[in-house]
Amino acid sequence: MSSAALPTLLAFFKALAHESRLKIVGLLASRELSGQELAALLALKEPTVSHHLAMLRELGLVRQRLDGNTHWWSLDLEALVALNRRLATRDDVAALAGGIEPDAWDRRVLENFLTPDGQLKEIPASRKKRWIVLRFLTLKFEADRRYPEAELNEILKRHHWDCATLRREMIGYRMMARDHGIYWRLPETGWQSA
Amino acid sequence: MSSAALPTLLAFFKALAHESRLKIVGLLASRELSGQELAALLALKEPTVSHHLAMLRELGLVRQRLDGNTHWWSLDLEALVALNRRLATRDDVAALAGGIEPDAWDRRVLENFLTPDGQLKEIPASRKKRWIVLRFLTLKFEADRRYPEAELNEILKRHHWDCATLRREMIGYRMMARDHGIYWRLPETGWQSA
DNA sequence: TATCTATTTTGATAAATATCGAATAAGGTT
DNA sequence: AACCTTATTCGATATTTATCAAAATAGATA
8 A cells, every 4th residue: 555645645636626627637638738728728817727737737647748838738647547546445545544543532532531530520421432431441450350349349439439330331331240249351342332 | 428527526526625524534434433533533623524524425425324313424435436436537537628618719819810800910920829820711711622823812812911921821731732823722630730 | 391412503714725917937939 | 139929936815615613403311
């Protein structure tokens, strides 16, 4: 995969996201044209056309051939098609989100419901957010250890007084399991998703 | 060919010609997300995200699934790929120029060098424009008729005094041919191109 | 019912972009 | 050399678009 998909494709879409530039590309697909001709065909002034052509040339979509003092412009169809093909598969598209922190949402939720020292201000009412907070609490317990209820309560109470509700919810989401008053953490893959 | 290629493709490129919208599409390529999650991931406020999503939905690039009061958004990859494929061949690209008057340039040149009643103000200095004026004059002659020099001159003089130069140029560009003082028009396909 | 949550719409402002006149550059013509 | 033609760059203005606060909507919860 070519690195940094987003900047290139953003420039590509911006370049073609204008009626005049799309028309220029369309006209040049049939024949070479000079700036003056383009200006006449598009009903624009030459500086404007020059500006658009510079933008297209920046991306390599058009080429400029100098002949005397007329500049003949032509389309680089291969370059256009190549750029176009960079958005052909789902993976191509997903690559556009490459630079994004994937847990910004989780962090925001935790920041909203926890005080800086880890106190849970309240148990979130919405399932989506409750799930995130419970995940955070569950990860306070070691994976391969068994906790008697008293110890579990003690740890939960560091974050919120209502350890009974927290306990019940953690079981409900299948984050924790219980047997005869002993609790342990379940693997994250089995957690109920919402 | 689907009719009116330009408006659809223009909307398509405009839709993706924005960093946030490209990122949204990229994020949704991997998983369904809610407006809040998108806002957090993009570091934008929800109204802004809502605005971008509405734009993408307009084009059918994303879908909205309502579950309670959270709206889950997902990518319609097929729609995206289909739009993308509309610019795959040279003919596709040329179709973008479909609505354009192809002779705007010629008309402009003729308007500049001819008075309203057809008098040639002067013979254009630049080859490109001279060619257009000579084409206009050549088409005053019938295709399958032979003209003695006197008649040719008489017709040319209706437009400009210097019929000798015009005659010479028309021969030079292979628009007209001559033999023993008789002139006739040549087929346009053979005219020298510049 | 009243209230809370996620979202959308509206309206006002800020940012980005298009357009073109005027000035500049550079090749051609006389 | 002086001048014309084509194209580009610069700078100022107009248009378009993005952003978000505040208000409106609608489902969920208590």
